[in-house]
Amino acid sequence: EEEAAFLRYSLRDLRTIIPQLKELTDAWKSGDVEVIGNLLTDAFADEDELFGRLVTERNEAWLPRVEELLAGDQRALVVVGALHLVGSGGLVTLLQEAGYEVEQL
Numbered sequence: 001e002e003e004a005a006f007l008r009y010s011l012r013d014l015r016t017i018i019p020q021l022k023e024l025t026d027a028w029k030s031g032d033v034e035v036i037g038n039l040l041t042d043a044f045a046d047e048d049e050l051f052g053r054l055v056t057e058r059n060e061a062w063l064p065r066v067e068e069l070l071a072g073d074q075r076a077l078v079v080v081g082a083l084h085l086v087g088s089g090g091l092v093t094l095l096q097e098a099g100y101e102v103e104q105l
Contacts, residue, residue, distance in 0.1 A: 037086035056089040
């Protein structure tokens with residue numbers, strides 16, 4: 001069932017995201033995380049469980065590791081897709097809720 005849900009999401013995402021690439025790129029360049037979040041989550045409109053597994057659960061699992069990196073004495077780079085950074089379950093919000101100050105550059 002998860003594989004079928006992911007296939008449905010992927011096909012729907014291709015139909016919606018390609019026409020929106022300019023808007024998405026412009027939002028990224030201007031730092032408009034609300035637009036980015038809305039554009040990227042549209043394809044998950046009917047796939048709440050899939051979104052939870054692919055995004056929310058992964059963010060929650062990554063948070064302790066990111067906190068370990070932040071507590072370390074060396075610089076670290078964490079690379080994730082844009083969808084993992086936005087919204088109420090995004091890494092930025094999770095870090096803020098954990099007491100970290102997050103600055104958008």
